[in-house]
Amino acid sequence: MDQLTRETAHILEQNWRNGFTVPTSKLYPFQWNWDAGFTSIGHAYFHLDYALRELQSLFSGQWANGMVPHIIFHSENETTYFPNHDFWAAEVNPGAPGKPKTSGITQPPVHGFVLENLLHKFPDNPAVLAFVKDLFPKVVQSHRFFYIYRDPQREGLCFTYHPWESGRDNSPIWDESLARIVIDYSQLPAYTRQDTKLADAAERPTTAQYDRYVYLLQLGKNNRYDGPGIFAESPLLVQDTLMNAVLIRSNQSLIHIGQRFGWDTGELQEWQQQAISRFREKLWNAELGTFTSYDLRGQHAIPHREIGGLTALFAQIPNTEQATLLNDYLRSLHQRGYYLCPSFDVDSPLFDSRRYWRGPIWSPTNWLVYFGLKNYGFLDTAAIVRADLLELVEKLGFYEYFEPQKRLAQTLTTGYGGNHFSWTAACVRDLLQEGEGARSRKSEVGSGKF
Secondary structure (H helix, E strand, O other), X not given: OHHHHHHHHHHHHHOEOOOOEOOEOOOEOXXXXXXXXXXXXXXXXXXXXXXXXXHHHHHOOOOOOOOOXXXXXXXXXXXXXXXXXXXXXXXXXXXXXXXXXXXXXXXXXXXXXXXXXXXXHOOOOHHHHHHHHHHHHHHHHHHHHHHHHOXXXXXXXOOEOOHHHHOOOOOHHHHHHHHOOOOOOOOOXXXXXXXXXXXXXXXXXXXXXXXXXXXXXXXXXXXXXXXXXXXXXXXXXXXXXXXXXXXXXXXXHHHHHHHHHOOOOXXXXXXXXXXXXXXXXXXXXXXXXXXXXXXXXXXEEOOOOEHHHHHHHOOOOOOHHHHHHHHHHHHHHHHOOEOOOOOEOOOOXXXXXXXXXXXXXXXXXXXXXXXXXXXXXXXXXXXXXXXXXXXXXXXXXXXXXXXXXXXXXXXXXXXXXXXXXXXXXXXXXXXXXXXXXXXXXXXXXXXXXX
């Protein structure tokens, strides 16, 4: 454990770029939105100022409409990534900042619960208190973006129109929507992928998927990235489980913070009341025993078990019966010889244990599920989720994602994707602390706090 702790510190330091952290040195050379939230949690164990500057750097790219973009291009000279800032052309929206350059879509809004996490770790630190007071209204404004621009029917559930926004780029949950897109290659702008030059193509999204990602990027650009035309025109409109669960959890964190400081939380509580009840009612799939995303364009549930449904535990959305079913599902995977938690249904013909979000294990989603299980008192299963990730990292390294099948993982010498990955290091460091804390204090169960 001491060795792992030293490695987490080294990786986070190695990937620090004078104000922000890159996910890994070559594959992703900029700052990513939800990565920044998790890396801030990790930095706080070693350099509190890094943890605060990480979020400051991210929010320096916030748009006037409240959106926090999924990429902040702090360097305009880096050419090893596609799509770069010039392809996004975020300036088509007058509210986009001139500097730094950004992408035109967002990612799961983790920053509310990250802010609460920092406040929980440093409850009386003057720098943290000042930082929270400064960032709080910006995070609230980022939530307002979702409810104004991504919930036109005022359901309390936001939609995503691009798979990259969900953080689960090539999950099978997008397959049906992407299949609706008929590419006119005379209209698709020319592009050259960079990711497959740096990572194994067998572990990355396919070319056909990438063409559709570019198509949706162009659709967003044509609508200035926040216009009503997105809802009217996009073949992909999905109320995603993970996106909405994270938003709900961050709402609650902001309510906790606001109540501590005596700030008005009325708007947050209104969002929360509607969002939780609607999520539980609309997204619960009784046949599968899990929460599933909803296809707004097709007007039906997307009937797949996948990691997003499990993140509802983190937001304390499930009732006791629903939470028990989710816990039982994870226990069954463990008993069948899988590391927890695979990102997609291992019994589906669409499962691919090696390819990005079609099956592999990811550290941030394990982190979310770990704390979600603790919310409901499923401490034994939470301990397995934690131990599995630590075992994979110890054996295979601090990679981007990991093989979930134990029999296959035992034959490997590395994980998948990028190595020396920042959010893997950050999540591992926080979960190591959980082990240390368990020896010195009784775990807080059901509080919804860290």
